[in-house]
Amino acid sequence: MSPSTFQKNILCIGAGYVGGPTMAMIAAKCPQYKITVVDINPDRIAAWQTDHLPIYEPGLLEIVKQARGRNLFFSTEINRHIQEADIIFVSVNTPTKTFGEGAGKTADLQYWEKTARDILKASDSDKIIVEKSTLPVRTAAALERILHSNEKGIHFDIISNPEFLAEGTAVNDLLSPDRVLIGSRETEHGLKARQEIVDIYANWVPRERIITSNIWSSELSKLVANAFLAQRISSINSISALCEKTEASVGEVAYAIGQDSRIGSKFLNASVGFGGSCFKKDILNLVYIAESYGLFEVAEYWEQVVRMNEYQEHRFVRTMIAALFNTVSTKRIALFGFAFKADTGDTREAPAIYITRKLVEERAQVVISDPQAIANAKNDLADILSEVSFQQDPYLAAREAHAIAVLTEWNLYKTLDYRRIFQSMLKPAFIFDGRNILDRELLYKIGFNVYSIGRPPLTHFQD
Numbered sequence: 001m002s003p004s005t006f007q008k009n010i011l012c013i014g015a016g017y018v019g020g021p022t023m024a025m026i027a028a029k030c031p032q033y034k035i036t037v038v039d040i041n042p043d044r045i046a047a048w049q050t051d052h053l054p055i056y057e058p059g060l061l062e063i064v065k066q067a068r069g070r071n072l073f074f075s076t077e078i079n080r081h082i083q084e085a086d087i088i089f090v091s092v093n094t095p096t097k098t099f100g101e102g103a104g105k106t107a108d109l110q111y112w113e114k115t116a117r118d119i120l121k122a123s124d125s126d127k128i129i130v131e132k133s134t135l136p137v138r139t140a141a142a143l144e145r146i147l148h149s150n151e152k153g154i155h156f157d158i159i160s161n162p163e164f165l166a167e168g169t170a171v172n173d174l175l176s177p178d179r180v181l182i183g184s185r186e187t188e189h190g191l192k193a194r195q196e197i198v199d200i201y202a203n204w205v206p207r208e209r210i211i212t213s214n215i216w217s218s219e220l221s222k223l224v225a226n227a228f229l230a231q232r233i234s235s236i237n238s239i240s241a242l243c244e245k246t247e248a249s250v251g252e253v254a255y256a257i258g259q260d261s262r263i264g265s266k267f268l269n270a271s272v273g274f275g276g277s278c279f280k281k282d283i284l285n286l287v288y289i290a291e292s293y294g295l296f297e298v299a300e301y302w303e304q305v306v307r308m309n310e311y312q313e314h315r316f317v318r319t320m321i322a323a324l325f326n327t328v329s330t331k332r333i334a335l336f337g338f339a340f341k342a343d344t345g346d347t348r349e350a351p352a353i354y355i356t357r358k359l360v361e362e363r364a365q366v367v368i369s370d371p372q373a374i375a376n377a378k379n380d381l382a383d384i385l386s387e388v389s390f391q392q393d394p395y396l397a398a399r400e401a402h403a404i405a406v407l408t409e410w411n412l413y414k415t416l417d418y419r420r421i422f423q424s425m426l427k428p429a430f431i432f433d434g435r436n437i438l439d440r441e442l443l444y445k446i447g448f449n450v451y452s453i454g455r456p457p458l459t460h461f462q463d
């Protein structure tokens with residue numbers, strides 16, 4: 001299809017973990033639309049044009065390659081592309097505010113507002129603006145006010161279309177989503193704009209999985225989905241602490257409750273804690289919104305999900321230190337995994353960051369190993385780089401170590417030769433499985449003292 005015959009010009013502002021993969025999927029599935037992704041970060045844009053994409057996501061390069069140069073383009077020319085676009089997805093970052101009113105809780109909307117003002121300035125025709133970023137409920141009202149302050153007579157329709165993809169499985173989540181949510185004003189204009197966005201997804205998503213709603217429900221549903229997911233993890237993690245005291249096994253408890261179809265079996269893996277760029281930020285955002293409406297009990301209820309996660313991370317380090325005879329000073333400790341989950345190089349809010357810092361405070365010699373996240377780990381630990389070391393090869397990381405802590409559930413760590421690793425470590429050798437992915441009985445037989453989440457430890461010591 002030649003550029004002039006594209007049915008629509010779709011623009012996405014923000015070429016990150018959401019903007020890049022989402023637009024690549026739309027472009028791959030809809031050759032009739034021209035999709036352009038812009039960003040203020042020229043390095044990111046340059047990387048999207050190579051085979052070394054700026055994010056690690058299994059299967060993504062193949063999808064990008066299907067469409068790149070055909071109907072998928074990456075650019076830093078934001079204003080020109082705003083002008084040309086019929087539909088603009090906004091997928092900029094909305095981190096937690098670190099200053100002023102609401103610091104530490106509410107969303108920092110500076111990137112969002114800057115984008116709104118860029119759109120206002122560069123537009124000279126009517127457009128549909130789609131909120132793809134995760135935003136506080138009622139942000140669309142603020143956006144409408146900014147955009148309709150124009151004196152050019154241009155009409156903007158605002159749509160909320162939050163993204164539910166998870167990192168590591170983004171391609172499959174986009175290819176076959178549980179649902180796509182599209183919220184709009186329920187006016188004649190709003191409903192028409194909503195339909196245009198439905199029509200995009202209907203190119204590959206079954207119609208019954210495309211849910212439509214009023215705009216506020218859509219904005220709020222995104223925050224609530226993440227809050228409920230994180231709540232499940234905090235719930236099972238709270239029970240893991242109880243299991244460690246009572247000889248119950250958290251895996252068995254999770255399986256038993258998960259067989260109840262009302263509870264369901266997914267997202268019940270006890271762990272060292274949830275990380276990722278969104279769970280904590282979105283819950284704190286929800287907490288702030290509830291507080292701002294005077295709903296303090298609602299705010300406290302959800303804040304506890306984050307507190308429980310912090311407790312789980314702290315508890316993990318305390319267990320390590322106590323097991324290692326109450327001192328880790330000068331001891332080599334190998335961390336297996338730094339990413340916040342497997343199959344991503346992303347380390348945002350990874351439990352490994354807190355755990356490394358705590359161990360370094362205790363003067364341990366921390367060696368970090370991860371198949372994809374070492375570059376990001378170096379950024380996260382920039383202020384203490386001289387106090388940690390990095391070793392891609394887990395066998396070398398564990399050599400002469402007192403302990404290993406598994407912090408990310410990479411498949412790689414399930415298949416290592418732990419007999420060989422044990423032989424190369426100092427004795428007594430310890431392993432702390434923060435993801436419950438290893439065969440603890442086998443490790444114990446090899447000679448390790450094994451600490452799992454939600455199980456009493458297996459040690460070779462007599463009381």
Ligand code: NAD
Pocket residue numbers: 013014015016017018019038039040041044078091092093094111112114115132133134135163164165166167277278
């Ligand atoms: P990200 O930081 O990876 O990407 C955001 C991009 O926006 C960056 O590349 C940044 O340079 C760019 N940007 C910022 N201001 C800009 C501006 N004024 N003009 C042009 N570009 C600008 O963030 P992300 O992980 O893709 O998240 C984006 C949004 O999606 C957030 O609101 C997040 O909560 C939400 N979300 C993220 C995920 C996820 O898995 N990461 C999943 C669902 C929803």
Ligand code: UGA
Pocket residue numbers: 134163164165166167168226229233266267268269270271272273274275276277278279340341342
């Ligand atoms: C999460 C949601 O799953 C997505 O639906 C959402 O779109 C996204 O946040 C977002 O808004 O950013 P993501 O953070 O990429 O996706 O990854 P998850 O698979 O949800 O894992 C989050 C954290 O919880 C990870 O640290 C993971 O290891 C941990 N986790 C997950 C557990 O500890 N136990 C579990 O059973 C599941």
